[in-house]
Amino acid sequence: MNKFASKLAALNTFEQLAREWYDLQKSQWVERHASDVIESLEKEVFPHIGARPINDLQPTDILPVLRLIERRGAIETARRVRQRMSAVFVYGIATGRAKDDPAATVQKAMAPLIKGRQPAVVDLEEAREMLLAAIATPSHPVTRLALRILALTAVRPGTLIATQWSEWDEESLTQGIWQIPAERMKLRLQYKNDQSRDHLVPLARQTIEAIQTLQRLTGRGPLTLPQNAQSPSPSDTPRSEPRTHVLGGEVVG
Structure with missing residues (x-):
């Protein structure tokens, strides 16, 4: 890889694109939700794949990150994190820096979210x-x-x-x-x-x-x-x- 390609790859890491996407979107979110989004990425995703060039990432890189969350029993959190990862990949595709969305591919491989009946007073x-x-x-x-x-x-x-x-x-x-x-x-x-x-x-x-x-x-x-x-x-x-x-x-x- 030549020097220019190496610099380009460093600029196109998952974390770099994720922070760009977040900065673009946060103005439409309430403060609490905006904090939840970036904190979930910083805690659950960046330590594992944040430094990787976004085009190097495959479904086999994404699923293990989500499995770590699922193993804690945080099934709903894992699903939200996957959605946010997918949004980053879509942003990368739209800006010409990503080829596909491996986070979308793993959706059907995730643990199901089982919700109980929400009780209510009915009469x-x-x-x-x-x-x-x-x-x-x-x-x-x-x-x-x-x-x-x-x-x-x-x-x-x-x-x-x-x-x-x-x-x-x-x-x-x-x-x-x-x-x-x-x-x-x-x-x-x-x-x-x-x-x-x-x-x-x-x-x-x-x-x-x-x-x-x-x-x-x-x-x-x-x-x-x-x-x-x-x-x-x-x-x-x-x-x-x-x-x-x-x-x-x-x-x-």
Whole structure:
């Protein structure tokens, strides 16, 4: 290989193209997703094939990288990493520096992702039982109130945990509407600042009463559910309790 070809190969390593692809794409992603993408490549891929010229890589180089992830039981992570590797190869093809996409070839050779049934409350009687269970659960008072609000609004636990008192101001409670900002919802980045995509949740009288009671306990700070206001036990939180202690696995977060 002559000196020019050697320099070209060094510029066209998998890591080099992956970072170019990432820099091109990251502006359309939310920060958390962008961090997840680059960190997964840095941790799972670059140590194994990052320094290799992209055109030297074959399916037999890609699959062992993914197998290492699968052996940890991280099947979904392995699939996401393969998709990201494939996107890098496609970028290389589009820019004239890669010939094919070996990450696409190995897709059918990967371990299957087996997902269990996602349980849910499907009728009014189940909803009533769920609410009664939330009320009767022996928990920290803040957690009990959070569970009651969760049961009455059916929002995601993560959404409730991140709620600030500014979303439950006097006007919202008077109108009986909880306006969750689009920026907190699972939306594409270009919709995050679009107020028309805010999620509106009706607040029943019982929900408003629970919120007002909660405010007397945690209303001094910006967050409705500050971590130090709940039980120190990790299992005694709105995120985990509806799945286990309260509902016997009948609500998903």
